[in-house]
């Protein structure tokens with residue numbers, strides 16, 4: 647079952663062979679893994695997990711637009727770890743076996759800040775990473791997004807759904823950018839035989855999210871700890887499904903090391919309205935806080951919930967951490983960073 651989509655995709659050429667050292671009897675090199683965007687939220691948790699395996703060497707390439715060295719501080723100076731300041735819109739010439747391509751601002755306020763740069767990151771950045779994969783015969787995984795489904799007309803969203811995306815809206819630099827990135831991945835796979843993996847990630851949360859990056863879970867937790875009203879954007883009935891970051895990292899590694907190209911949805915199917923999320927944060931963190939309705943931004947998807955049947959079947963993956971278990975773990979991290987001790 648696992649190998650089917652690789653077979654169905656008509657790749658015309660096998661990928662280039664890796665260095666002869668790979669099969670040498672006398673030299674068993676480590677698996678060299680590049681993580682673009684590895685200084686960010688999900689990327690830095692992925693680094694932690696991959697570094698647990700002593701056979702892995704991890705290289706992070708990041709331009710620090712939304713990520714930071716702080717997220718990786720425990721690995722700086724480690725002999726199996728390397729950090730490069732690099733913008734993926736420029737080519738990168740290194741030798742690697744695996745590429746996790748995460749580089750891209752993910753929070754709507756950051757990706758809308760410089761939309762032309764966001765689309766360049768998605769299109770030119772992905773082309774550069776695919777060029778690298780082609781040159782060295784590496785397998786490459788793209789972190790795509792549930793935003794490729796746009797404001798979905800099918801609920802929950804299976805991978806077979808083509809989406810309902812505004813091509814000229816303020817979110818298009820991200821949504822359409824990721825859609826082109828997926829297209830590029832499949833074109834390189836069919837035309838050049840590159841081994842690809844595509845994860846469609848649904849809203850992920852956890853420690854190390856930027857405190858003021860504007861995403862809903864980080865906003866609500868920071869607001870609750872600062873004693874500010876929780877800002878629910880209207881109408882508040884819009885839904886999201888929130889996946890804890892350790893579950894996400896587990897899903898990404900299974901996808902990379904499995905046989906299926908994807909795309910595969912990776913997310914937690916537990917679905918909440920934004921009012922329900924605000925009420926949960928209020929109950930768990932600060933029951934005296936006010937919930938305030940504020941204006942929304944254009945094209946906000948009204949509902950989102952992953953159909954994870956394929957992830958269950960092909961990767962044997964499903965999330966383990968419930969929202970009520972994950973929120974306190976994130977609260978702990980935010981308390982430390984905001985210097986708000988628990989009473």
Ligand SMILES: NC(=O)c1ccc[n+]([C@@H]2O[C@H](COP(=O)([O-])OP(=O)(O)OC[C@H]3O[C@@H](n4cnc5c(N)ncnc54)[C@H](O)[C@@H]3O)[C@@H](O)[C@H]2O)c1
Nearest residue numbers: 683685686687688709710711712713733734750752849850
């Ligand atoms: N967190 C989510 O809910 C979510 C959902 C769907 C998809 N994703 C995808 O997962 C990936 C990681 O998201 P995240 O939540 O960790 O976001 P993040 O903003 O914390 O991390 C993105 C990282 O990419 C780096 N970056 C941005 N542009 C770059 C460029 N041009 N060159 C090099 N580095 C660059 C940033 O500095 C940052 O370290 C992104 O590709 C995002 O689209 C995330």
Ligand SMILES: O=C(O)[C@H]1O[C@H](OP(=O)(O)OP(=O)(O)OC[C@H]2O[C@@H](n3ccc(=O)[nH]c3=O)[C@H](O)[C@@H]2O)[C@H](O)[C@@H](O)[C@@H]1O
Nearest residue numbers: 752753754791792793848849861862865877878879884920
């Ligand atoms: O999972 C995904 O595929 C995408 O999800 C998010 O995009 P979005 O769902 O819009 O994320 P948020 O900015 O966290 O917004 C979620 C919902 O919360 C609402 N919101 C946001 C912030 C806030 O303070 N209050 C509030 O009610 C928004 O209106 C929206 O309906 C991510 O930020 C994208 O990177 C990611 O690709």
